[in-house]
Amino acid sequence: MLEAVDDEEERIPPVLTSSLHDIRYFSSLLRGVNFANRATVTITASGFTVQVEEARTIIATAYIFADIFDEYTYSPPAPDPPSHSQSQPTSSPTPPPSSPSDAPTTALEIPLGTFIECLNIFGTANAGAGGAGKGGKRWRRPGEEDDGDGGADGRAARIQQFFTGGEKRTGMRMSYMGEGHPLTLLVAEDAAGPTAKCEVTTYEAEPMLDLPFDSDQTVLKIILKSSWLRDALSELDQSTDKLTFVGNPPVPGQARARTTAKPIFRIEAIGTYGSTEMDYPNDRDVLETVECPHPVNFSYRYSHISKALKALGSSAKTSLRIDEDGLLSLQFLMPSPKPRGGTSQAFVEFRCLPLDETI
Amino acid sequence: MRFRATIENVDTFHRIIQTVEKLQKKCIIKFGESEMHIICHTDESGVQVWSQIRVSALFTEYRIQSNSRNQIALLLGADALSAALRSAAAEHTGAEAVVMKLAKKRDVAVLSVEIFGASRMGRHIRVAHDVHIEIMKPADIDRLKEPLCPEPDIHILLPSLVKVRTIVEHLRALSDVIAVRANGVGKLQISAATDSAKTDVMWEGCTNPKMGAWRLAGAEDEDEQEKPDPEQLFGVLVQTRSFIKFLNAHIVSNTTIACICQNHCLILYVYIGEVADAGGVLTFYIPAVLDD
Numbered sequence: 013m014l015e016a017v018d019d020e021e022e023r024i025p026p027v028l029t030s031s032l033h034d035i036r037y038f039s040s041l042l043r044g045v046n047f048a049n050r051a052t053v054t055i056t057a058s059g060f061t062v063q064v065e066e067a068r069t070i071i072a073t074a075y076i077f078a079d080i081f082d083e084y085t086y087s088p089p090a091p092d093p094p095s096h097s098q099s100q101p102t103s104s105p106t107p108p109p110s111s112p113s114d115a116p117t118t119a120l121e122i123p124l125g126t127f128i129e130c131l132n133i134f135g136t137a138n139a140g141a142g143g144a145g146k147g148g149k150r151w152r153r154p155g156e157e158d159d160g161d162g163g164a165d166g167r168a169a170r171i172q173q174f175f176t177g178g179e180k181r182t183g184m185r186m187s188y189m190g191e192g193h194p195l196t197l198l199v200a201e202d203a204a205g206p207t208a209k210c211e212v213t214t215y216e217a218e219p220m221l222d223l224p225f226d227s228d229q230t231v232l233k234i235i236l237k238s239s240w241l242r243d244a245l246s247e248l249d250q251s252t253d254k255l256t257f258v259g260n261p262p263v264p265g266q267a268r269a270r271t272t273a274k275p276i277f278r279i280e281a282i283g284t285y286g287s288t289e290m291d292y293p294n295d296r297d298v299l300e301t302v303e304c305p306h307p308v309n310f311s312y313r314y315s316h317i318s319k320a321l322k323a324l325g326s327s328a329k330t331s332l333r334i335d336e337d338g339l340l341s342l343q344f345l346m347p348s349p350k351p352r353g354g355t356s357q358a359f360v361e362f363r364c365l366p367l368d369e370t371i
Numbered sequence: 372m373r374f375r376a377t378i379e380n381v382d383t384f385h386r387i388i389q390t391v392e393k394l395q396k397k398c399i400i401k402f403g404e405s406e407m408h409i410i411c412h413t414d415e416s417g418v419q420v421w422s423q424i425r426v427s428a429l430f431t432e433y434r435i436q437s438n439s440r441n442q443i444a445l446l447l448g449a450d451a452l453s454a455a456l457r458s459a460a461a462e463h464t465g466a467e468a469v470v471m472k473l474a475k476k477r478d479v480a481v482l483s484v485e486i487f488g489a490s491r492m493g494r495h496i497r498v499a500h501d502v503h504i505e506i507m508k509p510a511d512i513d514r515l516k517e518p519l520c521p522e523p524d525i526h527i528l529l530p531s532l533v534k535v536r537t538i539v540e541h542l543r544a545l546s547d548v549i550a551v552r553a554n555g556v557g558k559l560q561i562s563a564a565t566d567s568a569k570t571d572v573m574w575e576g577c578t579n580p581k582m583g584a585w586r587l588a589g590a591e592d593e594d595e596q597e598k599p600d601p602e603q604l605f606g607v608l609v610q611t612r613s614f615i616k617f618l619n620a621h622i623v624s625n626t627t628i629a630c631i632c633q634n635h636c637l638i639l640y641v642y643i644g645e646v647a648d649a650g651g652v653l654t655f656y657i658p659a660v661l662d663d
Binding site: 128129133204212 | 529
């Protein structure tokens with residue numbers, strides 16, 4: 013049946029075609045947000061985002077830029093396809109016809125778990141997507157020299173790159189013909205090996221939860237190496253119920269003192285079997301940036317924060333921000349396997365609503 | 372009834388039993404004068420294994436004697452035999468000889484696996500594993516019949532089972548039933564289709580072995596005429612779980628021929644050792660899942 017349709021639509025270019033010679037980085041980005049099966053993919057000319065929400069409380073978005081792909085072509089569907097008499101007049105749900113000046117986007121919904129499973133069909137998408145410490149540049153404070161920080165990571169990544177260089181890579185080609193068509197994936201290991209063709213069913217995108225973060229009202233902003241946060245969170249017992257982030261303004265004269273009365277950044281965890289408090293020292297090697305105009309204290313459900321652990325684990329740097337309503341934004345900079353520079357570094361963002369302390 | 376043999380090829384025997392063990396708790400081993408058969412035919416998924424192994428491929432000093440045409444059939448726990456063979460195969464025991472024999476201990480029939488080795492200090496060690504067995508009556512043995520299958524529509528040499536297994540394990544996450552299809556020009560396809568995704572994994576350039584020796588020459592010619600289009604895919608739907616059970620045989624060998632009886636069953640011949648010098652073959656029958 014599909015073939016018959018193909019003939020007819022040959023003249024219309026696919027909405028999206030992209031290809032990659034190594035899927036590991038791409039799949040690690042997707043796995044970072046893989047906690048609910050339905051994901052909304054929003055395609056634009058400069059890349060696409062994959063967004064997942066749960067319990068109307070937490071949303072996770074992977075920003076995947078076009079230049080991580082070897083090839084990336086987005087041809088927005090024509091608003092009113094002339095050769096199509098039987099199709100609906102407005103085929104793509106997102107671009108409002110009233111604002112033609114906006115960059116066109118196409119939204120669709122896919123079963124993300126299934127998509128990742130298809131991508132990893134040869135079991136080759138798992139290998140570490142490199143821990144290149146190059147990622148930090150963007151969030152480094154201006155004027156700071158490229159010191160030892162992240163250097164070790166960078167070296168390790170380079171060595172890793174050297175060892176994995178001769179390894180067989182799995183490439184893929186992804187295309188999407190448009191609404192009502194599946195997202196087609198072609199995955200191949202090498203010329204001699206098998207090829208997999210997966211047609212992942214797409215659904216009409218439903219409006220996603222929007223949690224706007226007001227960056228003008230940021231009450232806490234911390235940038236740190238992901239490993240510092242990962243180590244802290246991995247210490248927590250799985251029975252942890254509630255996680256509280258406490259921030260206090262740094263005292264100017266006391267930059268190096270570790271025994272400040274009020275911790276500059278503290279993570280408190282409360283669970284069935286007790287509570288844990290972890291304080292971060294006011295040390296630039298640990299907390300690269302701290303912006304905290306006044307003391308803050310917001311709590312989140314651990315089961316929600318734990319959704320971010322996978323993305324945290326494969327990221328290089330983390331930016332943790334909380335706005336005055338307590339909305340938490342965690343941005344994870346995902347190190348790309350190749351040092352590419354520019355804005356191509358993909359990242360994954362989690363936004364999570366706080367627990368309402370008044371109830 | 373006497374039976375005694377030295378297991379020369381402990382590793383291979385162990386791997387065969389490991390494969391069987393993953394399929395079914397109990398299995399039947401039928402020893403004959405020049406061949407042994409391992410049979411699993413009661414798995415609830417319908418998968419059956421009928422294997423035929425040349426005695427000389429595994430054993431030396433093989434002696435067998437019984438009242439029923441010098442055949443002995445045993446029903447035993449595959450896990451127990453596997454455990455005995457594991458210890459015999461383990462390097463640290465330094466096994467010099469492994470002897471398997473039929474014995475009676477406290478009025479219970481056992482298959483005794485004796486391992487003669489030496490400790491690091493050079494002392495002789497003898498380890499014996501007794502596997503409880505049930506001797507089968509000749510009448511029961513005669514009642515065992517291999518499943519009858521129609522002439523397969525297609526024969527194809529499978530790619531490395533390890534690789535196939537990785538892929539099928541990922542397909543398992545997608546679907547409980549997979550389709551195995553092949554054609555006469557070396558194309559093999561394993562597919563899973565569900566509401567959320569349709570996945571086809573395709574191999575090209577597989578070998579279609581000539582299975583002429585298994586048929587009458589005349590019948591083959593007829594077949595060629597019947598199948599004018601070698602491009603046509605023949606397929607069968609099987610339980611993903613059953614297929615994975617078969618894929619556990621990857622430890623035995625890397626040469627496997629799949630035979631597809633369209634919409635009936637999938638037959639897999641796993642050769643022990645190289646095909647040219649095969650010590651035997653494990654035959655898996657996987658029944659088809661009938662869809663729609």
